[in-house]
Amino acid sequence: MKIKGRVWKYGDDVNTDVIFPGKYTYTLTDPKEMAKVALEDLDADFAEKVQKNDIIIGGKNFGCGSSREQAVSCLVYAGVGAIISKSYARIFFRNCINFGLPALNASDAVDGIENGEIIEIDTESGKISCKAGVYSFPPLPKEVVGIFDAGGLIPYTKKQLGIKT
Amino acid sequence: MGKTLSEKILGKKVNKDVVAGEIVEVEPDVAMSHDNTAAISKSFYKIGVDKVFDPQKHVIILDHCTPAANSKFAQNHKDIREFVTKQNIKNFYDIQHGVCHQVIHEKGHIYPGALVVGSDSHSTSYGAFGAFSCGIGRSEMAVIMARGKIWLKVPETIKIYVKGKFPKGISSKDLMLQIAREIRADGALYKAIEFCGPTIDNMSVASRFVLANMAVEIGAKAGYMIPNQATLDYLKKHTSRPYEIIESDPDATFEKTYTFDVSNLEPMVAKPHTVDNVSPISEVAGTKIDQVFFGSCTNGRIEDFQVVSDVVKGKKIHPGVRMLVFPASNTIYMEALKQGFIQNLMEAGAVIMNPGCGPCMGNHEGILADNEVCVATSNRNFKGRLGNKNSEVFLASPRTAAECAIAGKIVDWKK
Numbered sequence: 339m340k341i342k343g344r345v346w347k348y349g350d351d352v353n354t355d356v357i358f359p360g361k362y363t364y365t366l367t368d369p370k371e372m373a374k375v376a377l378e379d380l381d382a383d384f385a386e387k388v389q390k391n392d393i394i395i396g397g398k399n400f401g402c403g404s405s406r407e408q409a410v411s412c413l414v415y416a417g418v419g420a421i422i423s424k425s426y427a428r429i430f431f432r433n434c435i436n437f438g439l440p441a442l443n444a445s446d447a448v449d450g451i452e453n454g455e456i457i458e459i460d461t462e463s464g465k466i467s468c469k470a471g472v473y474s475f476p477p478l479p480k481e482v483v484g485i486f487d488a489g490g491l492i493p494y495t496k497k498q499l500g501i502k503t
Numbered sequence: 504m505g506k507t508l509s510e511k512i513l514g515k516k517v518n519k520d521v522v523a524g525e526i527v528e529v530e531p532d533v534a535m536s537h538d539n540t541a542a543i544s545k546s547f548y549k550i551g552v553d554k555v556f557d558p559q560k561h562v563i564i565l566d567h568c569t570p571a572a573n574s575k576f577a578q579n580h581k582d583i584r585e586f587v588t589k590q591n592i593k594n595f596y597d598i599q600h601g602v603c604h605q606v607i608h609e610k611g612h613i614y615p616g617a618l619v620v621g622s623d624s625h626s627t628s629y630g631a632f633g634a635f636s637c638g639i640g641r642s643e644m645a646v647i648m649a650r651g652k653i654w655l656k657v658p659e660t661i662k663i664y665v666k667g668k669f670p671k672g673i674s675s676k677d678l679m680l681q682i683a684r685e686i687r688a689d690g691a692l693y694k695a696i697e698f699c700g701p702t703i704d705n706m707s708v709a710s711r712f713v714l715a716n717m718a719v720e721i722g723a724k725a726g727y728m729i730p731n732q733a734t735l736d737y738l739k740k741h742t743s744r745p746y747e748i749i750e751s752d753p754d755a756t757f758e759k760t761y762t763f764d765v766s767n768l769e770p771m772v773a774k775p776h777t778v779d780n781v782s783p784i785s786e787v788a789g790t791k792i793d794q795v796f797f798g799s800c801t802n803g804r805i806e807d808f809q810v811v812s813d814v815v816k817g818k819k820i821h822p823g824v825r826m827l828v829f830p831a832s833n834t835i836y837m838e839a840l841k842q843g844f845i846q847n848l849m850e851a852g853a854v855i856m857n858p859g860c861g862p863c864m865g866n867h868e869g870i871l872a873d874n875e876v877c878v879a880t881s882n883r884n885f886k887g888r889l890g891n892k893n894s895e896v897f898l899a900s901p902r903t904a905a906e907c908a909i910a911g912k913i914v915d916w917k918k
């Protein structure tokens with residue numbers, strides 16, 4: 339899979355409260371509405387200007403805080419194609435796999451990529467191409483790659499249980 | 504080669520030797536969810552399964568926005584009540600009980616050696632009872648409902664060894680903030696933390712709970728300690744489930760050991776907007792405050808009430824400050840009434856609220872206005888956490904929160 343998009347670059351410890359504020363967690367369920375509040379408390383411009391397949395760059399510990407899955411799904415609904423970060427909070431990372439959003443670990447790429455530039459990710463070869471050059475990222479562990487390939491945990495479980503859609 | 508508690512508990516679940524780094528598929532013993540159960544149930548039905556795999560395993564507690572703040576929250580609760588009835592989930596606790604992380608062990612669902620998951624990040628809390636316990640996502644809980652299983656990576660373990668005697672008025676919250684200051688918000692990412700040492704051995708259950716509760720704030724997957732006598736006494740009173748205490752072997756591999764000495768610890772605060780932005784209180788003394796939020800799953804227990812009540816007894820809360828009090832559970836509320844703590848707080852001018860999460864994640868019951876400052880005994884101070892991104896939250900111990908409520912500002916009460 340190739341993902342090409344514009345970069346939105348943020349810093350370390352971007353937490354789930356600024357990605358999807360807690361006050362919405364039991365009241366906003368419509369994907370369109372959820373997309374509109376994505377990153378509301380971090381970057382007021384984001385939801386309005388984000389385009390399909392744009393890529394978020396974070397520093398270390400991206401997605402720390404709450405277990406809320408909407409911190410991932412609101413980004414997917416907003417069109418985000420991938421996240422590249424130095425590290426992820428573990429529940430957020432699991433939620434990315436479970437929701438089929440590529441969350442890549444690539445510290446050098448984070449340092450090399452500039453805010454606003456267009457970059458391309460090739461998930462098959464594990465490469466990120468940007469102005470500063472080409473960076474690589476490690477693949478998902480083999481035990482969980484199936485979940486990702488199935489498009490997330492719910493479709494994966496369906497398949498596992500032999501339930502037809 | 505010795506094994507850590509994580510390797511032992513997860514290995515037992517798959518009937519083989521496992522080592523840190525391995526990924527295993529396991530059946531948790533207990534699975535906790537709260538107000539997010541409505542969303543979970545929708546994902547569960549989306550899978551195409553009709554019956555919950557093992558209704559006994561699930562514990563569902565309403566606490567995040569109780570009583571419902573508006574019709575949407577009300578619908579959310581209603582959906583959950585219908586779901587638990589239909590699925591015959593008996594371990595359901597409606598809005599009168601309190602915060603999930605308190606109610607679950609008060610009602611006897613947590614025991615040493617258990618493998619527990621919760622669709623709430625602070626599910627690390629149950630490590631306080633010697634369980635291996637971690638937070639998971641909503642879809643994962645839906646899949647546990649469908650097939651009883653989840654994949655987990657066996658974590659590496661960090662040891663946090665704590666020694667020394669707390670100076671008067673200093674508590675495990677100050678220690679935890681000091682730990683966050685040193686280890687940082689990502690310092691224990693993916694790892695299990697074993698809290699140990701003489702100070703931990705001598706702590707009350709509630710004080711130990713604070714550490715396990717906030718282990719996730721430094722990135723940990725689980726944070727646990729071996730039950731001490733106080734914990735065993737508590738378990739005797741609260742659970743009838745048989746259990747086996749599981750401990751790390753003396754020659755187990757730990758990735759790193761940190762040592763903390765609490766003998767000279769000062770009151771600590773986490774400044775806006777991150778939990779690891781910690782300093783001794785003296786550095787922010789004088790900051791004017793508008794609200795005090797006393798409660799939450801971190802610090803709303805009876806020993807916390809004792810401390811806060813002792814500070815405010817016979818005094819008045821500063822007229823510029825609103826002090827909101829949320830007992831962590833109904834049981835704690837009744838005990839606080841019995842011991843006169845509630846009376847002291849009310850006479851001082853505090854507002855006593857219902858047990859539950861209150862404003863902790865910005866839903867209701869005490870949202871801040873623009874530019875307001877709150878001292879909270881909870882565990883997170885992220886931007887917007889208390890419902891308004893233009894407000895500021897300082898995290899502190901119950902003692903510090905009470906002293907600030909009286910002073911009307913952040914005060915170095917140790918001076």
Ligand code: SF4
Nearest residue numbers: 602799800860863864
């Ligand atoms: S009190 Fe706060 S941190 Fe604890 S479970 Fe409730 S919302 Fe979460």
